[in-house]
Amino acid sequence: MRIDTIDGEHRVMTGMVLDMMKAGDVVTRIDVLRALHDYADEHFCGEETLIEYHGLPGLDIQREQHRKFRAILVSYIDQVQAGERLSVAGIRQFILSWWINHINDVDAVSFAPSALAATVFLSADSWEDYAPFIRATGIDQIDADHRSISNLIIRMKEMLHQEASKEEAVALFDEILAFARSHFKYEEAILADSGAPLGKLHMDSHAHFLVMVENFRGDILFDRLSLSENIRKRLLEWWANHINQFDYDAFGCQELTS
Numbered sequence: 001m002r003i004d005t006i007d008g009e010h011r012v013m014t015g016m017v018l019d020m021m022k023a024g025d026v027v028t029r030i031d032v033l034r035a036l037h038d039y040a041d042e043h044f045c046g047e048e049t050l051i052e053y054h055g056l057p058g059l060d061i062q063r064e065q066h067r068k069f070r071a072i073l074v075s076y077i078d079q080v081q082a083g084e085r086l087s088v089a090g091i092r093q094f095i096l097s098w099w100i101n102h103i104n105d106v107d108a109v110s111f112a113p114s115a116l117a118a119t120v121f122l123s124a125d126s127w128e129d130y131a132p133f134i135r136a137t138g139i140d141q142i143d144a145d146h147r148s149i150s151n152l153i154i155r156m157k158e159m160l161h162q163e164a165s166k167e168e169a170v171a172l173f174d175e176i177l178a179f180a181r182s183h184f185k186y187e188e189a190i191l192a193d194s195g196a197p198l199g200k201l202h203m204d205s206h207a208h209f210l211v212m213v214e215n216f217r218g219d220i221l222f223d224r225l226s227l228s229e230n231i232r233k234r235l236l237e238w239w240a241n242h243i244n245q246f247d248y249d250a251f252g253c254q255e256l257t258s
């Protein structure tokens, strides 16, 4: 999904299911099934809350499928408690195939980039609204910069409400450009040192952002455009896509010596 919390929880649950195999061919450990049920319950609640809060699509089908999954796990627990010999392989196959279908068909719709653009990126009021959809690279300086620039872009909403002047809008664009230039410089120094294979594409993407922001700034300065929710959405969307793809791939989970 490229959403850290959800992807991480999916990985933990897949690991829990795979671990069941180690216990033997027949399910004997009710506590393992219970732990899986409880973990899934918590994960589903988190997902539903996020979907509901942001007005993302597919809430009804999510609730329905989550409910069915939990009910099936409860029925497994009941059967084992009643002394039935359930095959681990059967349960494992059901859970993994349910899981793969659900992630690809249902979660993929709720958290599709187009769904996020129409909801989160359009209406985020704060970093807290935006942050769940931004992956951490694990490099403090880079993650802190991502937060700071995101906050500058998010601030446009307040300016829109306050009907800020053209000069104030241009000043904000100048601040974003200055911050982005120094952030990109920092990242590009690391890219150059590491000889990352996609370094050139990554740098092109940075250049594209600067051109986009410069164009918005110029259009506002010369009254061809005024600050709008759509501009803010496009910047937040670019930023999320860039961080989650380029930055995460280049800097995430890396041991950097610099």
Ligand SMILES: [Fe+2]
Binding pocket: 044, 047, 062, 102, 106, 107
């Ligand atoms: Fe889900």
Ligand SMILES: [Fe+2]
Binding pocket: 142, 146, 183, 187, 243, 247
């Ligand atoms: Fe970045």
Ligand SMILES: [Fe+2]
Binding pocket: 187, 202, 206, 242, 246, 247
């Ligand atoms: Fe970058």
